[in-house]
Amino acid sequence: MTKSRWKYFKQHKWLYLMLAVPIIFVLIWNYWPMYGVVIAFKDYSPAFGILGSPWVGLKHFKRFFHSYFFGNVMINTLRVSIYSLLVSIPLPIILALMFNEIRIKWFKSTAQTISYIPNFISVVVIVGMINFFFGTQNGAINTLLSAVGLKQIDFLGSPAWFPHLYVWSGIWQGVGWGTLIYTAAMSGIPQDQYEAAYLEGATRLQCIKNITIPAIMPTIVISAILATGGIMAVGFDKTYLLQNASNLSTSEVLSTYTYKVGIINGEYSFSAAVGLFNNIINFIMLFVVNKFAQKVGETSLW
Amino acid sequence: MAKQSAMRYTRTKGDKVFDVVNGVLITIFTLIVLYPLIFVINASFSDPTRIYEVPLLLWPRGFNWRGYTEILKDKDILIGFKNAVVYTALGTVINLVVTTLGAYPLSRKELKGKGFFTLFFTVTMFFSGGLIPTYLVNQQLGIINTIWVMILPGALGVYNMILMRTYFQQNIPNELVESAYIDGANDMQLLWKVVLPLSTPIIAVMAMFYGVGRWNDYFNAMIYLQDRSKFPLQLILREILIQGKFGDSANQTLQGSAQAELMMIKLTLKYSVVIISSLPVLLFYPVVAKYFEKGILVGAIKG
Structure with missing residues (x-):
């Protein structure tokens, strides 16, 4: 018994040696920071380190909940993320269905390939381009507005416009790429289903409704669950770049707030508490939506 | 299709x-x-x-062409470009190595405790320490403001690893593996000589994903780097495009027509620097695009 086990190990030791490499990376940069979260319950000071800093319980959480910013930051985060979810879940599905119905092969693949491109453009460039188009000085849209005799709009400095800029630039960038997973699911649908339907005189819309959509439903549910799980994770990268003093009243979200308090002001413990709160909400959302999906349909994450 | x-x-x-x-x-x-x-x-x-x-x-x-010729004169942009190339190249190589070393064992049925290992990795997709604890780890490791902080963290994308694992499982014929075992090959040789040569699509796609992520990242550079000489292109780009600074313009004292000309250069440079910074990605894109469907789609659904 032990002999055969030894033989097994000798033959397959490389499997474990290989696996050790990613494990070490994950331990250092994923699990170690998870341990570091305890500073949310301490008054962390670099001099004492994580272990030596005194426990303070929920002090930082209480301070956050009672702070002037709490309500505002929460509302801003939810506004942008719910708006974003409502648009970014259905649009790739609709686009994928439209792609799927194109009969001309080269047209289909060209349109798809073009639609993926923005996904690879950096967020700095995206925001740069938003400035080119929506800026007040020399912005293309405002130039257009003046040309047709309309009043210029300060898109970038306006709290009301921030959510739209954020969400729709995200759509421009991500909707094509978002179709990929549905295209994949559609490519697995047996063709004879469509042929049988056509023989029976079904219209194209009926086929989409009765064949394609049911077939990709599991994929839709999984994507929706994962997207909702990130409800509090309004991306730092783009928000921070789009932020300015004038639109702060709608653009200050949890991630930018954590960054400012933590890295810029150096309030490590407080910022870690805000970050942890963020993570907990995300996890609860993931759990709730998954439960809901289990109840309603058969598909769920676990 | x-x-x-x-x-x-x-x-x-x-x-x-x-x-x-x-x-x-x-x-x-x-x-x-x-x-x-x-x-x-x-x-x-x-x-x-x-x-x-x-x-x-x-x-x-x-x-x-003015915008483009100005780029060649701007030291910040040139250094940023060079740094970005270094971070992206080294970072992507590490990404590919670490991801493959995780994906391959997880794709083998001979691995014991696979469920545990998979859980160990996937947990990190849903739980994270967050910004500050991660910052403190890097601080403790003493890699802040060094090239290492741009390369080592984020070496493994768990989702990518799962895509790769699924690809291996579905595209490497089991008989091939069995016969290699019988010939006395160990798993390292198997990976190197049998699996990787059959995996061009997934490797190309992974290289693209990781490479683009590295090239486009400004966040890590912004929090972890202090020396301008280490800034990657995206940070310089941010100064030029969003903060309206003009690279290393030591010409603050310019007046009159020179000032006006500087403004003009600044305006064209904004557009040309966007093109230059996106060019490497867009050139690489068509090469890899044909693998998207083949390479990841299968993995994406079943994974």
């Missing part, structure tokens, strides 16, 4: 209307995606004073 060729039915009038409407909508969509890119290309080759003569540029006006 095979739908079009297999379909032989007479199109009804309703079908034709559907096709036309769908085709028109897709065309409009494609133009909306492309136009901003075309605009920037046009603007980058235009005379800056004339970019906004017409509201929406359809071709360059008053052709000029």
Whole structure:
């Protein structure tokens, strides 16, 4: 018994040696920071380190909940993320269905390939381009507005416009790429289903409704669950770049707030508490939506 | 894919209307995606004073290269470009190595405790320490403001690893593996000589994902780097595009016409630097695009 086990190990030791490499990376940069979260319950000071800093319980959480910013930051985060979810879940599905119905092969693949491109453009460039188009000085849209005799709009400095800029630039960038997973699911649908339907005189819309959509439903549910799980994770990268003093009243979200308090002001413990709160909400959302999906349909994450 | 060729039915009038409407909508969509890119290309080759003569540029006006030649003179941009190349190249190599070393064992049925290992990795997709605890770890490791902080963290994308594992499971014939074992090959040789040569699509796609992520990242550079000489291109780009600073302009004291000229250069440079910074990715893109469907799609659904 032990002999055969030894033989097994000798033959397959490389499997474990290989696996050790990613494990070490994950331990250092994923699990170690998870341990570091305890500073949310301490008054962390670099001099004492994580272990030596005194426990303070929920002090930082209480301070956050009672702070002037709490309500505002929460509302801003939810506004942008719910708006974003409502648009970014259905649009790739609709686009994928439209792609799927194109009969001309080269047209289909060209349109798809073009639609993926923005996904690879950096967020700095995206925001740069938003400035080119929506800026007040020399912005293309405002130039257009003046040309047709309309009043210029300060898109970038306006709290009301921030959510739209954020969400729709995200759509421009991500909707094509978002179709990929549905295209994949559609490519697995047996063709004879469509042929049988056509023989029976079904219209194209009926086929989409009765064949394609049911077939990709599991994929839709999984994507929706994962997207909702990130409800509090309004991306730092783009928000921070789009932020300015004038639109702060709608653009200050949890991630930018954590960054400012933590890295810029150096309030490590407080910022870690805000970050942890963020993570907990995300996890609860993931759990709730998954439960809901289990109840309603058969598909769920676990 | 095979739908079009297999379909032989007479199109009804309703079908034709559907096709036309769908085709028109897709065309409009494609133009909306492309136009901003075309605009920037046009603007980058235009005379800056004339970019906004017409509201929406359809071709360059008053052709000029000035933006591009200025880039070659701007030290910040050049150094940033070089740094970005180094971070991206080294970082992507590490990404590929670490990801493969995780994906391959997890794809083998000989591995014991696979469920545990998979859980160990996937947990990190849903739980994270967050910004500050991660920062403290890097601080403790003493890699802040060094090249290492740009390369080592984020070496493993768990989702990518799962895509790769699934690809291995589905595309490497089991008989091939069995016979290699019988020939006395160990798993390292197997990975190197049998699995990797059969895995070009997934490796290409992974290289693209990781490479683009590294190239486009500004966040890590912003929090972890302090020396300007270490800044990658995206940080310099942020100064130029968003904060309106002009690279290493030591020319603050310029006056009159020189000042006006600087403003003009600044304007064209904004467009050309966008093109230059996106070019490496866009050149690489068509090479890899053909693998998207083959390489990841399978993995994406079953994973």
